[in-house]
Amino acid sequence: ITTSVSPFLVLLKSKRRSRYSSPAFQFLTLTVVTFGLVLPLACHRLLYSYYFLKSWYLDAFSQDFLQRSQAAGEAAVRYFEELAREEHQEVDPMDRKRPWLVVTIVTVKRKEEYHYLLQVASRFHRLLQKCNHCDRHEIHLCNVQEVPEEHTEARVLGKFFPLTEMYGEAKGRPLDMADNRFEKEKQDYQYCLSTTLSAFNPEHVLLVEDDAVPMEDFFEVLQHLLTQRFSKPYLRDALYLKLYHPERLQRYINPEPMRILEWIGFGLLGGSLLTALYFSVRGCPAGWWPVFLFFMVYAMVFVELVGRHYLLELRRVSPQLYNVVPVTECCTPAMLFSASSATRVLHYLDTVQCRPGFAKDMALYSFLKQKNEQAFVVEPNLITHVGLFSTLRGIVLEPKLL
Structure with missing residues (x-):
């Protein structure tokens, strides 16, 4: 009996081996193990992965982000306190060269415990201090608070950087916020861009919102982009270069x-x-x-x-690896304009009125086809958007990262 059964066992084992060694079985096993076991275990805490468990981690991650932002704000306060104790030698205006780049921070009063404006200004100032090629860079504050004196942080920073204010007794009052917040935001943006051009006559303007903190390699990458990539004819005349796109929309x-x-x-x-x-x-x-x-x-x-976001992060190894692609619609935390393109943008914005569903980012994007313009976005992001409280749409009671 044993002798007669043994060939059958050998045949059965060979069939099992052939079944397990077939490509179809191996590919099915690989797919199930990868997407059903390995990735869920490895990626369930990655914020921008499909496997992220929002119900488990989102609240804790959001609170941790706010705590770190508050700590960064307190560090920014200490930075300017230390800076105030140092002696500063004022530069004679006659000795100033035409700025190559002016960083204009558009600011309104925000939740004071996070010191968003101080975070942004201190990071830009610190990066400029250690930058070897940034002697023709300037930082400019543009206060668009309806009652300028209410924005005490902007007034304090006016001791360190040039400060302009859109509103005040001599300049009139803003639009009624209840009527059209979006049009007011557009007009604030226009004012800051126009004031930068007239006051500094720069070659480039970087308009950043006061919750857009630059990455550590910000000026190194920007120098490479403007002197190398955008020296090409098809990029040189771009309407704008966007330096941030929400991570959740990068898939x-x-x-x-x-x-x-x-x-x-x-x-x-x-x-x-x-x-x-x-x-x-x-x-x-x-x-x-x-x-x-x-x-x-x-x-x-x-x-x-x-998550494509994590693939993009690998490009931070070198400025040469950053990608420049056709622009997408959403968001304007950090926008770079040449002097000529800034003039065109000001003219274009005069022709439209913003409203709910048609904010300034959508207005800028709509000009590309209407005016036969082109614009680009940098990947990965060159700034971190730290503000979870919207000044345009009202304060969020329980802010979330997603």
């Missing part, structure tokens, strides 16, 4: 179709590498096309589920 499956080519390119690269690795292990390159197609899709799904 491949999103309204911006230009990312599809990047996604496919990543799939081709990842699929090629994984296919080569697979056949080097199996040693049988026959039937490579279905294998390559599987690994291409596998790589594309992998990077999308983990």
Whole structure:
């Protein structure tokens, strides 16, 4: 009996081995293990991953972010206290050269415990102090608070940086905020841009909001972009360069179709590498096309589920690796204009009135097709948006990171 059964057992074992060694079984196993086990365990705490467990971590992450922001605000207060104790030598206006770049911080009164304006101003000042090529850079504050003296932080920083104020007894009153907050924001933006051009006559203007903190490599990357990338004719006359786009909107499956080519390119690269690795292990390159197609899709799904944001972060290794792509619609925390493009923007904004559903970012974006203009966005972001409390849409009682 044993002798008669043994061939059957050998045949059964060989069938099992062939089933387990078939590509279909291996690919199914790899897919289930990767997307059903490994990635959920590895990515459930990654804020911009599909696997992020909002119900578990979002509240705690948001509170931790606010606490760190408050600590950064207190550090910024100490920074300017120390700066005030140092002796400063005023520069004679006649000795000033035409600024290459003016960083204009558009500011209103915000929640005081976070010192958003101080965070932004101290970071820009510190980065400029250690920058070797920034001798023609200036920092300018533009206070658009309806009652300027209420914004005490801006008044205090006026001792360190040039300060202009849009409103006041001699300058008239703002629009009724209840009527149109969005039009007021647009007009504030116009005023700050126009004042920067007239007061400094710079080559470039960087308009940043007072909750947009620059990254440590900010000026190094900006120098590379403006002197290298934007020296090319098709980039030189851009209407603007956006330095921030919300991380939650940076995915491949999103309204911006230009990312599809990047996604496919990543799939081709990842699929090629994984296919080569697979056949080097199996040693049988026959039937490579279905294998390559599987690994291409596998790589594309992998990077999308983990989060494109984390792939972009790898570009911070060098300024040369930062990407410049056609602009997307949302948000204006940090916008770079040349002197000529700033003049065009001011003219364009005069022709529209903003309203709910058509804020200044949408107005700027709408000009691109209407006026046959082009604009670009830098990836990854060059600033961190630290404000979770909106001054335009009202204070959020329980702010969230997402």
